[in-house]
Amino acid sequence: MTPEQLSAAIVEVLATLxxxxxxxLPDGPPSAVTVERPRQREHGDYATNVALQLAKKAGTNPRALAQLVADRLGQHDGVAAVDIAGPGFLNITVAAAAQGEVAGQIVAAGAAYGxxxxxAGERVNLEFVSANPTGPLHIGGVRWAAVGDALGRIFEAVGAAVTREYYFNDHGAQIDRFSRSLLHSVRGLEAPEDGYGGAYVHEIAQAVVARRPELVEKDDAAAQEILRSEGVEMMFDEIKRSLHDFGVDFDVYFHEDDLHKSGAVDRAIERLTELGNTYEQDGAVWxxxxxxxxDxxxxxxKSDGQGAYLSGDLAYYLDKRERGFDRCLIMLGADHHGYVARMMAMCAAFGDTPGTNLEILIGQMVNLLKDGEPLRMSKRAGTVVTIDDLVSAIGVDAARYALARYSxxxxxxxxxxxxxxxxSENPVYYVQYAHARVSSLLRNAADLGLAPADHPELLVHEKEGELLRALADFPGVVASAATLREPHRVARYLEDTAGAYHRFYDNCRVLxxxxxxxxxxxxxxxVLVDATRTVLANGLGLLGVSAPERM
Incomplete structure (x- = not known):
């Protein structure tokens, strides 16, 4: 019996009463009841505080309500015992056969379990990474690649329609500095004081010259324009390639420049003006x-008629909403923390609900250590550690898992x-090894001609129960990860479940x-082993990490 099934049983009891x-119950029974694992195993398999939550509405005291629920719930075929604790908590022990049935249910559900x-019905625009195409993707952007892609997978697992989007900033001053840096490289000059250094600048510059050799003879302005167009495209292609090799692909690559060329910025300002949320002062529009x-x-x-930085954000947000997205979720780095309030105000100014139609997640810094010392520079990028540096050091699976494993x-x-x-001290190896170990055991069973068969009433060993309860928790973990926007919950769950499997294997002979x-x-x-394989594979899949059958 899973927590979700137990929740449904309690709701049914409340409806019957x-x-x-x-x-x-003036508002009727709740649609779901929170069921959790108690901190102490001797308190049963699961616990709920539903009696404390509903007693006041029901016009009774919590313990009296708890007793009503306990008496009825105790008659359920899947429930062995219901005890009342403290002011009205219900501690529930599930019947062994009902707990054992979880394994067969998981195997039957397969890839859909969790x-x-x-x-369901929500259209989510998930914007992440969106690094400027002025250099290789650095470690901060790589964190969002891992977390963002995992979050998209989790959203899809709970029914959302997700569009992964990369906002391509090709309109700002950073692009000007990048193109000037390329020009200085072509002319054999040192990088501009406010420009970009690193070997990659020279690589891109030489690649553009090879494609467009005539630029060498052109004046600086014309040559820089060619370098801007060709160089930015090459740099962005490299970023896309690195992300693809990392297992991250986007549905939409949105160009900021299109907002300004299409008149979308003007339309957004007009909409806000119609709503009475703009005014003119000192020659500018506010x-x-x-x-x-x-604040x-x-x-x-601005007073010179040029759009301020926020103008592009106005147009981009409105464009997303006009494309039919219910929820626009943006992932930003720690240096954008001060930008959240104005973005939420912008959302409200359009008549939308901040936190619902627009969400912003802020990611903190990533520091890499090698031989106990901070790793600060890439041989190629010069100033930052890049996605390719990280993958080269530990591989795609470890990099994705490591970056998604923390809040x-x-x-x-x-x-x-x-x-x-x-x-085993490496968390991703520990989980992947558990999956490989499970897969090996199932292969050995097949070689012996021994097939799994459902006999849930026989799974009564303490370690079997521990593993069954862990497997039953998976759908709830996925739901929590989606609701809280925290993919790391899946990673930590997988490590706990791998531990439960190893303890089961060490205590219960399977073959x-x-x-x-x-x-x-x-x-x-x-069957229990096969269910474990399913859960580990499904969980690793949500993180975009492989589930090897041999290691």
Whole structure:
């Protein structure tokens, strides 16, 4: 019995009590009840505080309500015992057969196990990475690549329609500095003081010259324009290639320059003006962001008639909403923290709901350690560590898992020596090894002609129960990861579940020894092993990490 099934059983009890007049619930029974694992195993398999939550509405005291629920729930075929603790907590022990049934249910569900309809019908625009094409993708952007792609997979698992989008900033001053840096390289000059250094600048410059040799003879302005067009395209192609090799591809690559060329910026300002949320002052157009929670109003069109930086954001947000997205979720680096308030004010100014129609996640810094010392520079990029440096050091799987394993709002130190190890201290190796070990065991069983068979009532060993409860938690973990926007919950869950499997394997013989005749217990345990394989593979898949069958 999974927590979701137990929740449904409790809801059914509440509905029955209400229908029979033994319980008055003015708003009707809840659609779901929170069921959690108690901290102490002796308190049962699961616990709920539903009686404390509903007692006041029901016009009774929590323990009295808990008793009503306990009496009925205890009659459920899948429930062995229900105890009342403290002010009205319900501690529930699941019948062994009902707990054992989880394994067969998982195997039957296969790749669909863990999925739900939690976000069914929601159209989500998930914008992440969006690094400027002025150099190779650095480690901060790589973190968002891992976390963003995992979050997209998790959203899809709970029913959302997800569009992964990369905002291509090809309109700003950074592109000007990049093209000037390329020009200086072509002319044999040192990089501009505010420009970009690193071997990659010379590589790109030489590649553009090879494609467009005539630029060498042109004046600086004409040559720089060619370098801007060709060089930015080449740099962006390289970023796309690096991301693809990292297992991250985008559905939409949106060019900022298109917003300005298409008139989208003007349309957005017109819309805000119609809503009464702009005004003119000192020759500029201002957005009334202060009344929507920002610390001050913001200029959207400068006195010289040029759009301010925020103007592109206005147009881009409106464009997303007009494309039909219910939720626009943007992932930004720590240096954008001060930008959140004005973005949320912008959302409200359009008449939308901040936190619902627009969400912003802020990611903190990543520090890489090698031989115990900070790794600060790339041989190629010169000033930063790049995606290719990280993949070269520890591989795609370890890099994706390591970056998705921690809460995005905390900075992390990644020890490259640890993440490159083939040992249990390396978290991704530990989980992948568990999957490989499970796969090997199932191959050995097949070689013996021993097939899994459902006998849930036989899975009564303490370590079997521990593993079954862990596997039953998976859908709830996926739902929490989606709701809280925290893919790291899946990674930590996988490590705990791999540990539960290893403890089960060490205590419960799965295959017969020597000439021993196979029993139904062996077959039942094979179902449990197969269920473990399913959960580990599904969980790793949500993180974009492979589930090897051999290691």
């Amino acid at each position: 209400s229908a029979e007049g033994e319980l008055t 999925s739900s309809e939690l976000m 957005l009334r962001t202060e009344q929507f929670g920002d 001050k109003d913001r200029v959207v069109v 995005s709002d905390s900075s992390i130190d990644l020890d490259l020596d640890l993440w490159a190890k083939a040992g 017969p020894m020597g000439d021993e005749e196979p029993t139904d217990l062996h077959r039942a345990r094979l």
